[in-house]
Amino acid sequence: MGNCIICGTPVDGEICESHEEDAVFEFHGNSPSQLTPGRYYRGTVDGYADFGVFVDIGDHVTGLLHRSELDKRLESLDWEPGDDVFVQVLEVRDNGNVDLGWSIRQREREFRGKLIDTGTDEVRPEAFETEDDDHSQETADGGDRSEAAVSDVDADDVEAGDLQATADDGGPTDTESPAPDASETVASGSGSVATESAAASTPATDDAADAEPALNRTTIDAIDSQVGSVVRLEGEITGVRQTSGPTVFELRDETATVECAAFEEAGVRAYPDVEIDDVVALEGEVERHHGELQIETESLNILQDEDRQAVRDRLENAIESEARPADVGLLADNDAVTAVEDGIVDAATAIRRAVMEARPIVVRHGATADGYVAGAAIERAVLPLIREKHTREDAEYHYFERRPLDGRVYDMDAATDDVTSMLEARDRHGEQLPLVVLVDAGSTVESVDGYDLLSMYDAEALVVDDSRADEEIGDAVTVAVAPSLAGADVSDVTSTALAANVAAHVNDGVRADLQHLPAVSYWENAPADYVDLAADAGYDETAISNRREAVALEAYYQSYKDKRELVIDLLFEDSDASSPRNDGLAAHVSEQFRAKLETELETAQENATDRAVDGVTVTLLDTDAFTHRYDFPTTVLLLDELHRRERDRADTPFVTLGVGSDELHVRTTASLNVRDLGDAIAERAPNAGVSVVGGADGHVEFLPGERDAVREAALDALAETLA
Known part of the structure; x- marks a missing residue:
């Protein structure tokens, strides 16, 4: 029993x-x-x-x-x-x-x-091992040594000077042996035991000397060469998730992050007192699990007081010294970019810090060519840093995500989606709250409510946008890279030009990959410095155009997905003959772009009407009746191209006005503040429920039943404003 x-x-x-x-x-x-x-x-x-x-x-x-x-x-x-x-x-x-x-x-x-x-x-x-050892010993002694011969020899019965040697036949000899020293042992049926006299003659300090010495602390970046060894790490818990087997703790020190598996029993939380943000000392064996480094935890202790503060100080000093980017310089001269150079450095610092603190980074960007290219620029810079700082092979998918936006406003719908996702990740997988980066979106007052929701959970946000931003954004986010807030002219800058410079500061090692991106984001009149930068990188005008058009088309389809691998293929492969597959891909997709756009433009041009209002020429298009609203191109992209094609035929201020069932979009050759236009329309059509979305560069929304009144009010307001 x-x-x-x-x-x-x-x-x-x-x-x-x-x-x-x-x-x-x-x-x-x-x-x-x-x-x-x-x-x-x-x-x-x-x-x-x-x-x-x-x-x-x-x-x-x-x-x-x-x-x-x-x-x-x-x-x-x-x-x-x-x-x-x-x-x-x-x-x-x-x-x-x-x-x-x-x-x-x-x-x-x-x-x-x-x-x-x-x-x-x-x-x-x-x-089982003891049985094997006994059998091996019997075999080594020729099988003549019986258990009975030594069964009466017990360490408790042995006194100094009384131990007798055992003869080969198992009987005691008459020769008295000298008392053994501390290293001598006696064989017994239960194994080897130290004699009591040896224990008594050993000083108490020898016990401490024989005890296993405390492990010296090592750093996570050094464990790759210590597979199979037991190491001691000190750092901060940045994630906790319970699997069907072990509990997995994510530990960050001043060099990197590693996953540490601790097992209580299948599906049961190990070390239940250890939570995110705790500072701990962990000992365990370094292993490779499915190719990834992992620590098999043997002990995990929460540090307190001076020990805790020492680790905190070490982490903070490392982050402070590493997060601030070196003085790497801007990609090229551009007045609008230069005006926000300090903001670019601050944004890069916030992004680098998030990587070092093992916080996920969520990039939100408009579903346009400029938005996708700008988001991809930051992605290109951040992913290598994540791979460097984390031992998980899938870390780049775990700690970085691009989520395209429907429009250029970070509204409550988008913010609620992000908060729901981040709280689920925190509660189910023990993740930290993310850094939310808005690119080519989110710089107007309509986004403040979304930022306020994030701030209720202490989630940090920053904005990189070429729009005419509202002052309220400066207080709503941690960093706002918006040249208009610095008083700069934003007519010759794109969000990609800003984001690519942020990316170069985040990771100067990918600067060569970023050089052509600003030129890709300009539909016309790209600054010469950016064109030259792209040419230096091997991208001629055709290569740049192909990539811009291909991304614009792919941005439309499955617009809620990041399409990471496809965007990489389109943007970051060489433009010469050494990569015909990728050149062929960009050329093929851009050909589809042009075919679809030309078909829609032909229809739009045939059905647009010209109106002359007090010296202002207006091309008016019914976007409900004469566009395919649920197919490419989008209304915004179509009106942009229609305006570029038509504007040069007029000597007077020229306006392209697209009016749908409940939205009005306007393009002009003169400067126009859409907020002012919205106020003027609301004054003339007070029952239309007029509102402006997207600030000075946005569009007007209204009640469908007041469409005719809004259209006429808009024509009158444009004539008054631009004449």
Whole structure:
């Protein structure tokens, strides 16, 4: 009669029936019939077949893990022949075939106990090892040394000067042996034991000397060369998630971030007192799990007082010294960009700091060519830093996300979506709150409510936008990179020109990848410095045009998705003949762009009407009747191109006015503040529910039933404003 190794219940053997599946067994039998169905066994991969994996259970039995038992595709398994794996024995057939099942637990520490299955019994590993040791000793002595010969020798009965040597025949000799020193031991039936006299003669200070010395602290960036070793790390917990097996803690020190697995029992939270932002000391073994570095946690202690503050200071000093970018300079001369150079540095610092603090970065951008290219510029700079700072292979998808916006306002809908996602990630996966970066959007007062919602959860936000921004934004976000707030002319700058400079400050190592992006974002009149910069990078006018048009088309389709890999293919591959696939891709997509745009333009030009109002020429288009509203191109892009095509034929101020069922968009050759236009329309059509979305560069919205009144009010207001 014994006790269950897990619950302590009295049992015949070592484990009770209810906990048999919680332990892992090591098989030392020699026949399949000796296996126990339902148990989990350690095995070794023998090889693959089309229908599954052959796994050796012990030295004499092989079973089949059929592909139907796997929780993933057979082809996706990264097991190699000889790898240790854990499987469940499902059935032992009459013919000796062994059917195996998948185990979600693939580490020994994820089981609650370990036993040896001898084929006839289960024994504890230490007992099994002792039996092996005794057998080996008997073999080494020729088998003549009996257990009885030493069974009466006990450390408690041995006094200094009384120990007798044991003869080869097992009997005591008449020769008295001298008392042993501290290093001598006596063999007994239960192993080797130190003599009491030796223990008594050893000074107390020797105990401390014999104790395992405390581990010296190491840093996460150094553990790659310490696989298999036990290390001590100190840092901050930046994430906690519970898996079906271990609890995974994300630990950040001053050099990098690593995941640390701690096992209590399957699906049970280990170290429940440890939470995000705690400063801890952790000891564990460095392992590679599916190719990723991971610490198998052996101890985890929350630091307090001076120890905690020392780690905090070390982290903060490292972040302060590393987060601030070096003086890398702007990509090219541009007055609007130069006006916000300090803001560019501040934005880059905030982004770099988020990476170092293991905070996710969420980039929100308009679903336009400029928005996508600007967002991709920041993505290009941030991803290598994430890969450098995190040991997870999928870290770049875990810690960085682009989410295109429907429009250029960060409204409550978008903010609610972000807050919902971030709270779910915090509660379910233990993630920190993200840094939200608005690019080519979010610089007008309509976005303040969205930022206020983020701020209620202490989520940080920053804005990079070429629009005419509102002063309120400066107080609503941490950093606003908006040249208009600095009094600069924004007529020759794009959001990409701003974002590419931010990206270059975030990671100067990708500067060469960014040089052509500003030129890509200009539909016309790109500054010469940006054109030259693109040419230096190997992108001629055709290559730049192809990429701009291709991104504009792809921005429309699945506009809520980032399309990361596709955008990378379009923007960042070489433009010469060495990469024909990618050049062909950009050229192919841009050809579709031109075909679709020309078809719509032809329809628009045929159905647009000209109005002359007090010296102002207006091309008026009914965007409901004469555009395909649910196909490419968008109304905004179509009106932009229509305005570019038509404006040069008029000597007077020229306006392109698109009026739909509830929206009015305007393009002019003269400066126009759409907010002022909206006020003038509202005064003339007081029952139309007029509002302006997107600030001075936005559009007018109104009640559909007042469409005619709004159109006429807009014509009158434009004539008054521009004449």
